[in-house]
Amino acid sequence: MAVASRFMCTTLTHHGFSSTTHRTHLGHAQLTLSSRKNQIIHCSVSASDATKTSSVMEPVIPWGCDIDSVEIASALQKWLSESGLPPQKMGIQRVDVGERGLVALKNIRKREKLLFVPPSLVITADSEWSCPEAGEVLKRNSVPDWPFIATYLISEASRMKSSRWSNYISALPRQPYSLLYWSQAELDRYLEASQIRERAIERINNVIGTYNDLRLRIFSKYPDLFPEEVFNIDSFIWSFGILFSRMVRLPSMDGKVALVPWADMLNHSCDVGTYLDYDKSSKGIVFTTDRVYQPGEQVFISYGKKSNGELLLSYGFVPREGANPSDSVELPLSLEKSDESYEQKSELLKKYGLSESQCFPIQITGWPVELMAYAYLAVSPSSLSGKFEEMAAAASNKITNKKDLRYPEIEEQALQFILDSCEFSISKYNKFLQVSGSLDLDVTSPKQLNRRLFLKQLAVDLSTSERRILFRTQYILRRRLRDMRSGELRALKIFDGFRNLFQ
Numbered sequence: 001m002a003v004a005s006r007f008m009c010t011t012l013t014h015h016g017f018s019s020t021t022h023r024t025h026l027g028h029a030q031l032t033l034s035s036r037k038n039q040i041i042h043c044s045v046s047a048s049d050a051t052k053t054s055s056v057m058e059p060v061i062p063w064g065c066d067i068d069s070v071e072i073a074s075a076l077q078k079w080l081s082e083s084g085l086p087p088q089k090m091g092i093q094r095v096d097v098g099e100r101g102l103v104a105l106k107n108i109r110k111r112e113k114l115l116f117v118p119p120s121l122v123i124t125a126d127s128e129w130s131c132p133e134a135g136e137v138l139k140r141n142s143v144p145d146w147p148f149i150a151t152y153l154i155s156e157a158s159r160m161k162s163s164r165w166s167n168y169i170s171a172l173p174r175q176p177y178s179l180l181y182w183s184q185a186e187l188d189r190y191l192e193a194s195q196i197r198e199r200a201i202e203r204i205n206n207v208i209g210t211y212n213d214l215r216l217r218i219f220s221k222y223p224d225l226f227p228e229e230v231f232n233i234d235s236f237i238w239s240f241g242i243l244f245s246r247m248v249r250l251p252s253m254d255g256k257v258a259l260v261p262w263a264d265m266l267n268h269s270c271d272v273g274t275y276l277d278y279d280k281s282s283k284g285i286v287f288t289t290d291r292v293y294q295p296g297e298q299v300f301i302s303y304g305k306k307s308n309g310e311l312l313l314s315y316g317f318v319p320r321e322g323a324n325p326s327d328s329v330e331l332p333l334s335l336e337k338s339d340e341s342y343e344q345k346s347e348l349l350k351k352y353g354l355s356e357s358q359c360f361p362i363q364i365t366g367w368p369v370e371l372m373a374y375a376y377l378a379v380s381p382s383s384l385s386g387k388f389e390e391m392a393a394a395a396s397n398k399i400t401n402k403k404d405l406r407y408p409e410i411e412e413q414a415l416q417f418i419l420d421s422c423e424f425s426i427s428k429y430n431k432f433l434q435v436s437g438s439l440d441l442d443v444t445s446p447k448q449l450n451r452r453l454f455l456k457q458l459a460v461d462l463s464t465s466e467r468r469i470l471f472r473t474q475y476i477l478r479r480r481l482r483d484m485r486s487g488e489l490r491a492l493k494i495f496d497g498f499r500n501l502f503q
């Protein structure tokens with residue numbers, strides 16, 4: 001479950017969609033939903049239709065189950081055992097973290113190999129289609145793995161009992177917790193302060209773009225194989241939601257992406273570092289525990305070193321405050337329009353694939369050298385124009401040796417610039433956290449109220465954790481500036497002392 005961020009980079013770029021890189025450009029993304037015949041597609045992410053956001057997003061998919069259904073999950077367990085899954089030391093149960101999860105039935109040791117899901121029970125781009133002609137058409141059109149598996153899942157789901165995956169698909173959530181199901185108004189209202197809002201919009205646009213591309217290039221040409229009642233934006237939002245929250249990349253199979261029934265019942269913990277992979281010796285998907293479990297304890301894996309925002313984006317949850325050592329926040333930095341070298345600096349940034357408004361990740365432990373380079377460029381006077389190119393290159397990840405990057409004459413201004421940017425971001429989080437206290441109750445049903453409370457809680461948790469990193473960054477910056485300034489003051493006093501002596 002550690003592959004979502006690669007999705008945009010590896011599978012969609014050849015269609016011309018923007019790719020998600022660690023550093024993100026701050027351009028305002030557009031949610032375009034216009035469909036064939038220029039109508040607005042009626043879908044769960046009808047972000048352009050803000051009025052719909054006051055209603056609850058009802059699942060529109062006829063397959064899958066309630067997100068916490070363990071009864072159906074038990075049927076899955078039975079089918080898997082009959083289909084070749086060896087006896088397991090874990091069982092599916094309702095759990096405190098993650099609703100359903102795998103719980104130890106026996107003592108589990110540290111460094112024990114668990115699971116052993118055979119390749120025959122794994123869904124990949126090589127899986128056999130119930131309708132082989134549909135698969136052939138996608139292959140002929142060189143559809144990349146993500147959209148290929150998304151279409152495969154819909155195709156199999158639509159066959160209900162006649163698909164060999166019917167027990168698996170029945171146990172998948174009918175509406176995965178995913179930002180794909182948030183409307184534009186919900187993203188605006190709840191994620192106003194966080195850069196994750198931009199990432200979510202970008203992701204929604206990519207999914208919609210992928211669907212539109214498949215529809216235009218393939219589905220519309222083969223309506224018998226891909227009828228619109230089945231292959232529509234609703235089913236694609238569902239299948240991509242499933243892939244984002246459940247697909248794994250298997251390092252030992254050259255990074256092949258796969259849905260692994262049973263293994264995808266494992267929830268994430270920031271306290272473990274173990275992940276799923278193909279084990280060549282036992283010829284199955286396994287993971288090796290990095291702690292002991294007593295019977296009754298939930299067993300966890302790691303979905304990867306992701307920030308809280310990334311976990312929300314792909315999996316729809318935010319870890320407890322301070323629990324995630326990989327947490328980071330995107331800090332937006334911008335060139336001043338009034339800067340006399342604005343044009344020259346923007347041109348150079350463009351040359352290195354950057355923009356005049358750029359986000360950089362900050363962790364609780366510090367910030368990357370690229371951010372510092374960008375700050376140097378932003379505060380540099382025109383007298384340093386000879387260094388602009390060097391700074392712009394260092395702000396990108398195009399050059400490797402950035403260790404010696406220092407411009408003492410403008411270091412103080414650069415640190416102050418980062419501090420001001422932190423303060424600006426913090427003020428946005430403060431504003432959101434203040435108003436979030438007064439919940440808008442203009443809802444007509446308990447279901448709507450529940451959804452609002454749920455989304456708001458996620459947003460509050462995300463904002464609190466992102467603000468915490470910025471507070472820490474502020475503290476470090478203030479201390480450095482204070483040391484720097486007191487050092488200067490001391491130097492000045494010594495100089496003054498000498499001057500007095502010679503007067």
Ligand SMILES: C[S@@+](CC[C@H](N)C(=O)[O-])C[C@H]1O[C@@H](n2cnc3c(N)ncnc32)[C@H](O)[C@@H]1O
Pocket residue numbers: 001067068097098099100101173176177245246264265266267268269314315316317318
């Ligand atoms: C791979 S599935 C895990 C199985 C899932 N709990 C189920 O019942 O189908 C990933 C989903 O589980 C939930 N999840 C996983 N780890 C979690 C955690 N630490 N806290 C809250 N929810 C979690 C999220 O809804 C996520 O989208």
